Amino acid sequence: QVQLKESGGGLVQAGGSLRLSCAASGVAFRVIDMGWYRQAPGKQRELVAAITSSSTTNYADFVKGRFTISRDNAKNTVYLQMNSLKPEDTAVYYCAQIRPYLFWGQGTQVTVSS
Numbered sequence: 001q002v003q004l005k006e007s008g009g010g011l012v013q014a015g016g017s018l019r020l021s022c023a024a025s026g027v028a029f030r031v032i033d034m035g036w037y038r039q040a041p042g043k044q045r046e047l048v049a050a051i052t053s054s055s056t057t058n059y060a061d062f063v064k065g066r067f068t069i070s071r072d073n074a075k076n077t078v079y080l081q082m083n084s085l086k087p088e089d090t091a092v093y094y095c096a097q098i099r100p101y102l103f104w105g106q107g108t109q110v111t112v113s114s
Contacts, residue, residue: 006105014113016112019082020095020108021077021079034069034098035098036048036049036094039092047060050069052099055070067083092110
């Protein structure tokens with residue numbers, strides 16, 4: 001049974017940084033594609049960044065150059081380093097197994113104050 005546990009969210013001022021972590025269990029982590037999604041109040045959930053099992057990365061245009069996704073297969077953990085945060089980055093951030101099937105974690109709140 002897949003379990004994904006996010007950590008690292010919180011309150012930060014605009015221009016600041018946060019690092020999100022997601023620990024996975026119950027999966028063969030090194031062969032799955034992972035990602036981070038976010039959902040702001042009143043908006044649909046959207047893909048922020050993804051990383052394949054071979055560590056190829058992909059980013060939404062609105063975070064390119066500011067966020068970095070990475071993974072540590074020895075720790076079954078995926079990370080999202082978020083720099084130059086903006087108030088519009090405020091959302092619940094969800095870790096996700098993307099492939100072989102989509103599965104989300106519980107989410108962690110990120111709030112960026114202006």
